[in-house]
Structure formats: structure tokens, C-alpha cells
Amino acid sequence: MAGCEGSVWSAADAAAAVEQIHAHFLCNALTAVQLWVGTHPRLAEHLIGLLAGYVQARLTPATVVPLRHEVEVVLTYLALERVRLGPRLRTRLAIAPETLTAVIPPLVLQPLVENAVVHGVSVRPFGGTVEVHACRRRDRLLLLVADDGFPVVADGRAAGGDRAEPASPGEARPRPGLGVALRNVRRRLRLAYGRQGAVRVVRRRGRGWLAVVSLPYEEAGATAAAAAGPPGWPEGCGPRAAQGRGGVDAGPRGGR
Numbered sequence: 001m002a003g004c005e006g007s008v009w010s011a012a013d014a015a016a017a018v019e020q021i022h023a024h025f026l027c028n029a030l031t032a033v034q035l036w037v038g039t040h041p042r043l044a045e046h047l048i049g050l051l052a053g054y055v056q057a058r059l060t061p062a063t064v065v066p067l068r069h070e071v072e073v074v075l076t077y078l079a080l081e082r083v084r085l086g087p088r089l090r091t092r093l094a095i096a097p098e099t100l101t102a103v104i105p106p107l108v109l110q111p112l113v114e115n116a117v118v119h120g121v122s123v124r125p126f127g128g129t130v131e132v133h134a135c136r137r138r139d140r141l142l143l144l145v146a147d148d149g150f151p152v153v154a155d156g157r158a159a160g161g162d163r164a165e166p167a168s169p170g171e172a173r174p175r176p177g178l179g180v181a182l183r184n185v186r187r188r189l190r191l192a193y194g195r196q197g198a199v200r201v202v203r204r205r206g207r208g209w210l211a212v213v214s215l216p217y218e219e220a221g222a223t224a225a226a227a228a229g230p231p232g233w234p235e236g237c238g239p240r241a242a243q244g245r246g247g248v249d250a251g252p253r254g255g256r
Contacts, residue, residue, distance in 0.1 A: 054076045064218075066220075074109055074110050089117065089121055090130070091129065093131075111185055115211075116145055116147035129147065149208040182201065185213070198215075
């Protein structure tokens with residue numbers, strides 16, 4: 001009975017984490033629509049269409065979704081933010097084709113992308129670049145989100161002036177605002193995969209942040225054994241690995 005009770009609480013915690021992420025996303029999206037509804041009604045109509053598509057995708061009761069689904073959610077979010085930030089937001093997506101059918105818990109990737117946009121790009125006068133990569137390394141699926149936002153200096157303060165939050169042993173000190181997203185993603189991975197699912201934050205000296213999600217590579221009906229995922233750009237992942245390979249590759253994008 002104790003085990004069943006623990007499972008119920010774990011599922012409830014995971015559902016609460018998803019709703020927290022979902023509410024935050026909706027708030028930002030509706031704010032973007034509000035900015036344009038008076039002066040650019042056609043654009044506002046387009047944004048509402050994007051938002052409706054996101055909400056419809058979110059209504060799935062599934063506990064896991066294909067990575068393709070999560071990438072579509074990320075693209076919708078970036079489209080909304082691109083309207084708000086214009087050419088200040090530049091993006092690069094490189095998703096290896098074999099990973100698109102891998103299954104992951106929903107809303108694992110989007111919160112990390114949102115954090116990179118909000119805290120790594122929007123706070124800079126000239127904006128910045130957000131990179132999203134997905135690749136398979138043996139029996140692991142690696143999801144990487146990087147930005148070139150403010151670094152953290154020696155005293156633990158972000159270059160923008162805020163103090164960063166404490167980090168776990170052996171992990172880079174997260175930037176201000178990352179705590180909630182990181183906790184929610186980590187909680188969902190732990191519920192789904194136990195110790196086999198993890199997310200790490202790596203501080204790239206003078207070049208912003210890199211979040212690395214490592215989880216077992218699984219397709220519908222198949223489960224793979226797990227191996228530890230490394231920090232930084234793992235071998236076979238990252239910008240160089242994306243060159244000359246298929247999959248979803250948005251390339252460099254500005255605000256158009």
C-alpha cells in the first residue's frame with residue numbers, strides 16, 4: 001500500500017509541475033498577443049492560432065510523447081517570442097532524424113528553451129542566440145539547450161547583476177530564474193526514469209549556459225538500458241555534429 005500511495009503522490013507532483021510550466025508559458029504568450037492586438041490585429045490573429053495549436057497539443061493525456069511533438073511545441077514557443085523580440089532572438093535547431101521518434105515526457109525541452117530566451121537573450125540589448133540540439137549516443141538520448149547570455153563571474157553574480165542560485169555538488173551554479181524550470185524538469189525525469197534520467201547545467205565561460213538532458217533512448221514499446229551522460233557538448237552532438245546531417249535544422253534565424 002505504501003508503494004501505491006507513493007506512486008499516487010509522485011504522479012500528482014508531476015502533474016503539478018506540468019501545470020506550473022504550462023501556466024507560465026500561457027502567461028508569456030498572452031502577453032505577446034496583448035502587445036499586438038491593437039496595432040497589428042492580423043499578427044495577433046496569427047499568434048492566437050499558434051497558441052491554439054500549442055494548447056491543443058498540450059491536451060494529450062499521454063505520459064510520454066515523440067520528440068517530434070516536443071520540438072513542435074518549442075517551435076511554437078519560439079515563434080511567439082520572435083514576435084516579441086524581433087531580430088534580437090536568433091535560433092539554431094539541429095535535431096538528428098533518428099531522434100524524432102524517441103519518446104520523452106512532455107514539457108521537458110520547452111521550459112529549458114524558455115529559460116534560455118527569457119534569461120539569456122531578452123535581457124541583453126542586442127539579444128542573443130539559442131541553440132537546441134538532439135542526438136543519440138549509443139543507448140542515450142541527449143537534448144541540449146545553449147545560449148550565449150550573461151556569464152557568471154567569480155563571486156557568483158551574473159554579469160547582469162543578480163546572484164545565481166546554489167548548485168548541486170559538481171554542477172555549475174544555475175543562472176537566476178533557472179531554479180523552477182530545472183526543478184520541474186528534474187522531477188519529471190526522476191519520476192519517469194529514476195536515476196537514469198538527469199539534467200545538468202554547464203556554465204560556458206564567457207559564452208552563456210548549456211543545459212544537457214540525458215535519458216534512456218526509447219521508442220514506443222521499446223526500452224533501452226542507460227549509461228551516464230557527460231557534461232558539455234557530448235561527442236556526436238552540438239553544432240559541428242549537426243553539419244551535413246539531416247533532421248530538423250532551422251539554421252541561424254533572426255526575428256523574421
